[in-house]
Amino acid sequence: MPNVTNNLLPHRRALIATVVVLLVVLAILLAMGRPPICTCGTVKLWHGVVQSAENSQHVTDWYSPSHFIHGLLFYFFAWLLWVRWKVLGGRPVRHALPIAVAFESFWEILENTPFIINRYREATVSWGYVGDSIVNSMSDIGWMIVGFLFASRMPIWVSVVLAIALEMLTLILIRDNLTLNVLMLLWPLDSIREWQALA
Structure with a gap:
C-alpha cells in the first residue's frame, strides 16, 4: 500500500x-463496573500466564498481538474502501483512525458484557475468564492504534508477514491466537478446546 x-x-x-472516542469508552467501562486495574491490586507491564485470574488484567499479555493485528486489518480495510475501491470518490478519509478506534472500542465493550464473558468461559479454553480490567482494555485499544499506524508506514507485505508471524508465535507458545479466538467464539470445536487445554 505505498504512497x-x-x-x-x-x-x-x-x-x-x-x-474523544477513548474517553467515551473509558466512561462506559467505568459505568459497566469494570475494575480499573487487576483486583490483585497491582499493575504489571506484562503478564504471561494465560490460565490465571490475572490474564487480561494487566497492560500487556499474550493477546496483545491480536489487537496489534486488528490495527493491521483495520488499516487494510480502510485502504480497500477509500483508496483501492474509491468509496466516497476516493477522497482522503483522514477519519479512518478514529473509525478504527470506534470499532475496536465497541469490541472491548462487548467483550466485557456478561454474554461474551460467559461465551468465553463456555466455548473456549478461557474457563476462568472474568473480563478485562480497564487498564487492559485501554491497552488493547492502544495496541490496535499501534498496528494501524505501523501498517500506514509499511508496505503491505511487511504487515502480512508480521501478522502471520504473530499468529504462529502465539499458536506455538499458548495454543491460541486471533484466528482460533474468533473460530472458538463463533463455532467452538471440542477437539481444539481439548488441544488448547494441554498447553
Whole structure:
C-alpha cells in the first residue's frame, strides 16, 4: 500500500475525535463496573500466564498481538474502501483512525458484557475468564492504534508477514491466537478446546 498514507493518516481533528472516542469508552467501562486495574491490586507491564485470574488484567499479555493485528486489518480495510475501491470518490478519509478506534472500542465493550464473558468461559479454553480490567482494555485499544499506524508506514507485505508471524508465535507458545479466538467464539470445536487445554 505505498504512497497512500497521506490519505488515511489522521489530521488534528481526527486525532481529537480519537481522544474523544477513548474517553467515551473509558466512561462506559467505568459505568459497566469494570475494575480499573487487576483486583490483585497491582499493575504489571506484562503478564504471561494465560490460565490465571490475572490474564487480561494487566497492560500487556499474550493477546496483545491480536489487537496489534486488528490495527493491521483495520488499516487494510480502510485502504480497500477509500483508496483501492474509491468509496466516497476516493477522497482522503483522514477519519479512518478514529473509525478504527470506534470499532475496536465497541469490541472491548462487548467483550466485557456478561454474554461474551460467559461465551468465553463456555466455548473456549478461557474457563476462568472474568473480563478485562480497564487498564487492559485501554491497552488493547492502544495496541490496535499501534498496528494501524505501523501498517500506514509499511508496505503491505511487511504487515502480512508480521501478522502471520504473530499468529504462529502465539499458536506455538499458548495454543491460541486471533484466528482460533474468533473460530472458538463463533463455532467452538471440542477437539481444539481439548488441544488448547494441554498447553
